[in-house]
Amino acid sequence: MKRVLALLLIFSVSAFAVELTLGVVPQQSPLKLSKKWKKITQYLYNETGIKVIFKTERSIPSFEKKLYLGVYDIAYINPYHFIVANKEQNYEAFTRASKQIEGILLSKDKDFSLKSNYLENKIFLFPAPNAFAATLLTKYELRKLYNFDIDKQAKVLYVNSHDSVYKGVAREVGHIGGGIVRTYNNFKDKNDKEKISIVYKTNAYPSHPIAAHPRVDKNIIKKLQKAFLDMPEDLKKILSIKKFIVTDSSEYEVIKEIKSN
Numbered sequence: 001m002k003r004v005l006a007l008l009l010i011f012s013v014s015a016f017a018v019e020l021t022l023g024v025v026p027q028q029s030p031l032k033l034s035k036k037w038k039k040i041t042q043y044l045y046n047e048t049g050i051k052v053i054f055k056t057e058r059s060i061p062s063f064e065k066k067l068y069l070g071v072y073d074i075a076y077i078n079p080y081h082f083i084v085a086n087k088e089q090n091y092e093a094f095t096r097a098s099k100q101i102e103g104i105l106l107s108k109d110k111d112f113s114l115k116s117n118y119l120e121n122k123i124f125l126f127p128a129p130n131a132f133a134a135t136l137l138t139k140y141e142l143r144k145l146y147n148f149d150i151d152k153q154a155k156v157l158y159v160n161s162h163d164s165v166y167k168g169v170a171r172e173v174g175h176i177g178g179g180i181v182r183t184y185n186n187f188k189d190k191n192d193k194e195k196i197s198i199v200y201k202t203n204a205y206p207s208h209p210i211a212a213h214p215r216v217d218k219n220i221i222k223k224l225q226k227a228f229l230d231m232p233e234d235l236k237k238i239l240s241i242k243k244f245i246v247t248d249s250s251e252y253e254v255i256k257e258i259k260s261n
Contacts, residue, residue, distance in 0.1 A: 018220060019051040023072030025081065026056045026063055027127065027162050027183050036238050043235055047227040050220060059160045060128030074212045074224065078132035079255045082209050086249055093209035093252060094221055095228045098243040100204035103137035104184060106169050106177045112199040114146050123155045125165045125174035134162060134178040137202045140258050163187055170195040182240045206251050
């Protein structure tokens with residue numbers, strides 16, 4: 001009888017103590033992300049009473065493995081990750097930054113050209129194979145719009161983060177690198193940054209969603225969604241986001257074309 005009562009007590013306590021993990025795609029180092037997002041998770045707790053625990057990984061592929069296994073209760077992920085996570089674990093998008101996302105290519109070369117005879121056999125640096133805007137979008141558009149297949153006609157190195165791409169291009173580890181405007185603007189190494197510049201921008205697509213695993217109660221999602229929509233300016237500035245808006249999974253159907261190509 002005592003054991004039954006103890007189990008009931010544990011159940012009743014856990015039912016009221018809401019604690020969620022927030023997985024954040026590692027576009028930057030875990031230390032940099034932790035400094036930013038722990039301020040956000042504290043705000044979410046203050047607003048909702050929900051304890052949100054920040055999680056990330058050392059590399060994007062490691063993060064992907066855990067995401068696709070449904071390890072994270074909620075996750076800030078790129079659009080490609082969302083399409084896979086939605087299929088594998090039924091994650092549903094509920095908010096995103098209002099600004100669309102664009103991929104960029106960067107180079108040190110003042111004579112950069114999109115012609116095949118220039119790009120042929122160049123070394124391209126990317127943060128990860130499935131980084132949406134930095135890798136998938138730039139590869140997709142060069143193949144579709146310029147008939148240049150980076151994987152077949154050039155050399156590719158994956159270097160774990162956007163910052164590593166920018167450093168690598170500046171230090172001539174590679175000739176061209178893929179990234180996004182937000183992480184490039186946040187890149188703090190002045191010596192490296194002044195050596196490189198944006199040489200190409202892709203078309204714009206819906207930006208990174210924040211998505212919830214189906215095990216998360218819908219009322220909790222509504223509370224979190226409202227907290228993101230009402231987030232103070234100083235906190236949004238930390239994330240380099242001007243405004244959060246409501247979204248849903250249907251907005252990301254357009255990404256499937258890129259994923260299938």
